[in-house]
Every structure is written in structure tokens, then in C-alpha cells.
Amino acid sequence: MKAQDIESKIDEVLSKVRPSLAKKIEYSIDLIRKSEKMALRLDPENGFYNTFSGGKDSQVLYHLVKLAGVKHKTHMNLTSVDPPEVIRFVKHHYPDVELIKPRMSIYDMAKKKHILPTRRLRWCCAEFKETSGAGKVTLIGVRKQESARRAKREEISTDIKGNRNEETFDQWSEHEEQMVTCVGGKDKILVSPIIYWTExxxxxxxxxxxxxxxxxxxxxxxxxxxxxxxxxQPRQKTKEIKRWPHVKRNWLKTIQWLIDNGYIDHNFNDAETGFHWWISGKSFDKFYADEFMQSKIDFDI
Structure with a gap:
């Protein structure tokens, strides 16, 4: 049976889990239902803009939305560096999820921007993920437990005219009327129903x-x-390029293009060196000191 076809009633779901998780499920469903009014006002035809990645958190969100019985449409934004196993999984188990292909590959985007995406300049998410759901109420599977940055998030995030606010539903609902007139263009409201869930x-x-x-x-x-x-982490990236070597080959071509056109000026002799610097996560000075200066030291003196 496909995951999409699994139909459960709330009472059945609650009876299968720990009481503490049952309370979280009820809270999450209640939050989704309370937020539907705003979702329908912003998009009467589709309701919620539900996000999906094929990962475990987005799966939970998908099924909670079904349990809540609200109007929604689920989307998965592809980036051109998605694991093929994930895409096959989504196509087989969640065929109702709309797969949104990027207008250009991440490699071509790097050429257009003249720079690689890095931890400090993560333009890839902005280009391929964060612009989706503009002007709508967007459901996301973010959890506080995932990172220190996400621990600061609340169940409602309002991004109105570049001002990001984190709020509980009660705080949010107090000025809901005013917010309706503010939302437009790229402004959006993010709802995180599983924000308090653990792994x-x-x-x-x-x-x-x-x-x-x-x-x-x-x-x-x-x-x-x-x-x-x-x-x-660098160790994770090393594992990934061994499993999916085509991604490394494509990045090598991109890095060589950036070198040839003068956009990477770190005196790299070849794309291979540039690639290893990129996945190391280090600044160029740190990478050069570790990889090249260290090798010149004569420890036998």
C-alpha cells in the first residue's frame, strides 16, 4: 500500500501511541484547523500550501494534514541535487505531491551568481525553497529539537515585508485582521505544527x-x-559524493567554469582542489594552511 492511501481516524491514531505523543498529535491537528481560516482567506481555491521533502518530518506533517481534514495542496521543490532514492520514494508513495522542478539547475545558478553556495551564503535555499508559498499560509515540518537556530522558532512565523516574527497561535490571532491586508507578493505566514515534536x-x-x-x-x-x-558536515559530504559521484562531476565542471572566468580567485590550480576546499567548510586561508602549508613543514629537522 502506498503511504498516500493510508487512511486513519484520529481516535485510532491516538490509541496507538504514548499518551504524551497523543497530546502532541491533538495539539498539532488543532493548530492546523485553527490556521485554516487564514489559509482560505489568502488562497480560497487551494487553502494551505503544504511543503514536502520526502523526509520523515514532512511525512508526519502530510498525514497530520490529512487527519485534520483541511483544504490544502502539497508541493515538493526540487533542486537538481536531490537524492534519486528520495524522488523515487515520493513518486511511488506520494504521487499526489506536486514536484516543482527548478527553472535552472543549481550548477547554472552558481554560474549566474558567480559563486558557490556556502554555509555563510546559502543562496540555494533562498532560490529553490524559501520563495515557494509566497502570499499563502505555508505548513512546514520544522522542529525545535533539530538545531539551536530552530529552537528559537515558534509555531507561527510571520514574514511580512522583510520583518520576521515568531509567535504562538494566540499572539498571532490577536492581529490576524491587520495581517491579511499586509500579506502580498513574497510575504507569507509559516505554520509549524510539529514544532514541539522530538525525533x-x-x-x-x-x-x-x-x-x-x-x-x-x-x-x-x-x-x-x-x-x-x-x-x-564535511564527513557527510564525503560519504555523499562516493554514493552519488555524478554530483561531484557536475560541481567540478561548475568550479572549473568559475575558475576559467575569473570568479574564483584563490589561485586554485584545478577544479579538484577547489571542490575539496568547498566541501571542507573552511575559509580559504584555513584550508590552504591545513592542506598546503602543513605539507611543507619538515618534521625531521
Whole structure:
């Protein structure tokens, strides 16, 4: 059975999990239902703009939205560096999810911007992910437990005219009327129904309800995202390029183009060196000192 076709009633779901998780499920569903009024006002035809990645958190969100019975449409933004296993999983188990192809590949975007995406300049998310759902109420599967940055998030994030605010639903609903007139263009409202969930909660929900997950989790991956994501650790990136060598080949071509056209001026002799600097996550000075200066030291003196 496809994950998309799994139909459950709320009472059945609640009876299969720990009482503490049951309370979180009820809270999440309640938050989604309370937010639907705003979603329909901004997009009467489709309601919520539900995001999907093929990862475990987005799966939970997908099924909670179904349990809530609200109007929505689910989308997955592709980046051209998506693991093929994830795309196959989504196409098979969630065929109703709209796959949005990028207007240009991440490699061509790097050429256009004349720079590679890095941890400090992560333009890839801005170009391929964050612009989706503009002018709508967008559901996202963010959890506080994931990182220190996300721990500061609240269940409602308003991004109105470049001013980001984090609020609880009660705070948000107090000025809902004024917000309707503000939202437009790229402004949007983000709702995080599983913000208080733990990783244990996520896996318990999926397993208790017999919801299949992507094979990559069973093969050692702890997260599912873009191959060689700038936010990944160097060790993780090294594993990924061994598994998906085509991504390294494409980045080598891109880096060589940037070198040949004078956009990378670190005196790299070849694209291979530039690639290893990029996945190291280090500044160029640190990378050069570790990789080249260290090798010139004569330890036998």
C-alpha cells in the first residue's frame, strides 16, 4: 500500500501511541484547523500550501494534514541535487505531491551568481525553497529539537515585508485582521505544527501507523536533504559524493567554469582542489594552511 492511501481516524491514531505523543498529535491537528481560516482567506481555491521533502518530518506533517481534514495542496521543490532514492520514494508513495522542478539547475545558478553556495551564503535555499508559498499560509515540518537556530522558532512565523516574527497561535490571532491586508507578493505566514515534536515522536507516529519511510534512513542517513548541502558536515559530504559521484562531476565542471572566468580567485590550480576546499567548510586561508602549508613543514629537522 502506498503511504498516500493510508487512511486513519484520529481516535485510532491516538490509541496507538504514548499518551504524551497523543497530546502532541491533538495539539498539532488543532493548530492546523485553527490556521485554516487564514489559509482560505489568502488562497480560497487551494487553502494551505503544504511543503514536502520526502523526509520523515514532512511525512508526519502530510498525514497530520490529512487527519485534520483541511483544504490544502502539497508541493515538493526540487533542486537538481536531490537524492534519486528520495524522488523515487515520493513518486511511488506520494504521487499526489506536486514536484516543482527548478527553472535552472543549481550548477547554472552558481554560474549566474558567480559563486558557490556556502554555509555563510546559502543562496540555494533562498532560490529553490524559501520563495515557494509566497502570499499563502505555508505548513512546514520544522522542529525545535533539530538545531539551536530552530529552537528559537515558534509555531507561527510571520514574514511580512522583510520583518520576521515568531509567535504562538494566540499572539498571532490577536492581529490576524491587520495581517491579511499586509500579506502580498513574497510575504507569507509559516505554520509549524510539529514544532514541539522530538525525533522519537516522529518515528513512533510513522511506525505505529505502518507508514513506510525512505530507504536512505535504513542505510545510515540521519537526515534527508540535498546532496552536498552547505550545512552538512564535511564527513557527510564525503560519504555523499562516493554514493552519488555524478554530483561531484557536475560541481567540478561548475568550479572549473568559475575558475576559467575569473570568479574564483584563490589561485586554485584545478577544479579538484577547489571542490575539496568547498566541501571542507573552511575559509580559504584555513584550508590552504591545513592542506598546503602543513605539507611543507619538515618534521625531521
Amino acid at each position: 522519537r515522536d516522529v518515528w513512533e507516529f510513522l511506525n505505529a501507523n505502518g507508514i513506510p519511510h525512505c530507504e536512505l534512513y535504513d542505510q545510515g542517513c540521519t537526515r534527508i536533504g540535498c546532496i552536498c548541502c552547505p550545512m552538512s
